[in-house]
Amino acid sequence: MIINSEILAHAFWQDQNGTLQSAPLFIDGTSDDENSLAVEDWQAMGELSEAQHTELDKIISIFS
Numbered sequence: 001m002i003i004n005s006e007i008l009a010h011a012f013w014q015d016q017n018g019t020l021q022s023a024p025l026f027i028d029g030t031s032d033d034e035n036s037l038a039v040e041d042w043q044a045m046g047e048l049s050e051a052q053h054t055e056l057d058k059i060i061s062i063f064s
């Protein structure tokens with residue numbers, strides 16, 4: 001399953017090890033898989049808005 005979030009401008013999925021991964025979305029809605037990153041490795045989480053934090057929490061709960 002892949003979730004595209006317009007609020008976060010990222011696609012989210014679990015890899016074969018169960019790690020939640022993300023990749024930025026292009027304007028056309030496709031993901032930039034060459035720049036994928038585990039969500040646990042995201043930096044600057046403090047810069048996310050309240051709406052973005054809420055969205056990320058929902059996505060994490062879906063994959064938990």
